[in-house]
Structure formats: C-alpha cells, structure tokens
Amino acid sequence: MFELTTLEEYSDEALLDEIRRVAAALSGERLTQKRFLELARVHVTTVRNRFGSWQRALDLAGIAEEVAPRFNPVTRGAVVQAVKLYAQEFPESSPTVEKIARRLGVHRKTLSGKFGAWGDLLREVGLSPVPLGRRYTDDECFENIIALWTYYGRQPNFAELNQAPSAVGSKAYVIRWGGWRAALGAFIRHVNQPSVSDVLQTVSDQELPQTSEIVPSSAPRSISLSLRYKVLCRDHFRCVICGRSPAKDHSVELHVDHIIPWSKGGQNVEGNLRTLCFDCNLGKGAKTERA
Numbered sequence: 001m002f003e004l005t006t007l008e009e010y011s012d013e014a015l016l017d018e019i020r021r022v023a024a025a026l027s028g029e030r031l032t033q034k035r036f037l038e039l040a041r042v043h044v045t046t047v048r049n050r051f052g053s054w055q056r057a058l059d060l061a062g063i064a065e066e067v068a069p070r071f072n073p074v075t076r077g078a079v080v081q082a083v084k085l086y087a088q089e090f091p092e093s094s095p096t097v098e099k100i101a102r103r104l105g106v107h108r109k110t111l112s113g114k115f116g117a118w119g120d121l122l123r124e125v126g127l128s129p130v131p132l133g134r135r136y137t138d139d140e141c142f143e144n145i146i147a148l149w150t151y152y153g154r155q156p157n158f159a160e161l162n163q164a165p166s167a168v169g170s171k172a173y174v175i176r177w178g179g180w181r182a183a184l185g186a187f188i189r190h191v192n193q194p195s196v197s198d199v200l201q202t203v204s205d206q207e208l209p210q211t212s213e214i215v216p217s218s219a220p221r222s223i224s225l226s227l228r229y230k231v232l233c234r235d236h237f238r239c240v241i242c243g244r245s246p247a248k249d250h251s252v253e254l255h256v257d258h259i260i261p262w263s264k265g266g267q268n269v270e271g272n273l274r275t276l277c278f279d280c281n282l283g284k285g286a287k288t289e290r291a
C-alpha cells in the first residue's frame, strides 16, 4: 500500500494521531523516540517542539507506560535496587553496567560515571566487582582456608592460595576483602562468631536434662565451619588416635568426627567432636598410637 511520507497537516491532533498510529504499528514493541523517527511521517523534533517534550506528547496522545516507558531520571536508589534484584536472580553472574542499564531501559552512558566507580557501588551493595568468571561465596572462601590450614597444619600464606590443593585462588580473596590479611581477619571473625545452629545447640543442651529424650532433628547433622575449625585447632590438625597429620604426610586426610554418633543422639558440641584421619575414622587406623 502506498503511503505518504509526510503528513497532510501538522495540527496538534494530527501529530498526536501520528504518535498513536506508530504505537499501534509497533504492536507491543516499545515505542521509543528512535523507533518513532524510523516509522513516523513527521520528525520527532517537530513533536518535541510542539508539545514541549517527548514525554508530554506521549501523555497527550494517551500512550500507556508499557508501550512507551517514560524515562524518568535514574536515581541511585533505583540502580542499587536493580543491582540487588539482579544479584538475587543470577548469584553466579556479575551485574555489569551494561546488564543493569538494559534492565533499567537506559543507555550504559546514563549509568557509567554518574554514581562514582561501578565497583564502589557494587561493594556498597555487598557484592564483589568481578568482571569475569565465577564469584565465590564467603563460605566457599572460608572452607578453602580451613582446608589449607589443615593441609599445612598452620595459617596458609598468600602464595599457597594459587597452588594445589587450594580451590579458590588469591584473586578471589583480594577482590572480596582487599587483601589476604583482611581476608584472614574476616575468617577469624567468622569462626569466633558462633553460628546460629551452634547457639541453638548450646541452648538445647542447657535446657534438656541428660536423661530426656534427645531429638536429633533439632540440630543439623553437619558441623558448622566455626566449630570444625575450633576442633581442628584444639587437636593441632592431627588425628587424635594415630597422630598423623597432612602437614607431615600429604596423603593423610582429616575429618571432624562425632564421638557419640549423630545417629545415637551425639551433639554438635566441641566436647563431642574430635579430629580423625580417614583410616581411623573407618576404624582401621594404625595400631601404633603415637599420640
């Protein structure tokens, strides 16, 4: 069908009609100034000049927000909110300026630089600004510290993060905490803070007389990171039966074991936990006890 590329008249109503016509032609697609420029028979500047702004023209033409989102100035709060939502939906991915800009329906230039360094904004929201690759959780970073501490029988050093058996590289700690010393500080603070399950356990220990029926389901079977670290330190990162340690023999694997088994009502408390090597844990440890 042949169509005029210009309007027959340029009355207010004719311009508003043209906006409505283009909106309808887009059938659901977002009506932006750019699309209008491509499809309309009148220049977008004419519309802006006539009605004061593109937004006002949309309002007057009765175009719904869903069809033509009104670009309100992006506030810092809106950006922070978008970043938080993104982090919840994609915890393994990093919210880059591009991704958040797309989410807010604005150009990346609208965001970059406007709220200071993007990395600072992410840190403020509690995220680490990792541009590439996987983001580790605090727990994964701390578990790796315990594993290395057990392996070496002492506080691991920075270089050891980047060699086996470390599972989390030094970069992850530096990005998250700013440095290795700060990361170790965070780790120590974490293990010194009794976990919720440990606290619940202690409370139930005090409230329940020894004779009363123990309900194992009230506490998780897994031993918290902080409790495991305490037991390993107390036992000097050695098997309490055979005395072997990974520090002296890298083939030795240590576990924190329930003295009274969990299945028999054994509790997750320091007094009921001990460090055992894999062999002793299976009950076939070396008979020559060196401890």
Ligand SMILES: [Zn+2]
Binding pocket: 239, 240, 241, 242, 243, 244, 276, 277, 278, 279, 280, 281, 285, 286
């Ligand atoms: Zn052993």
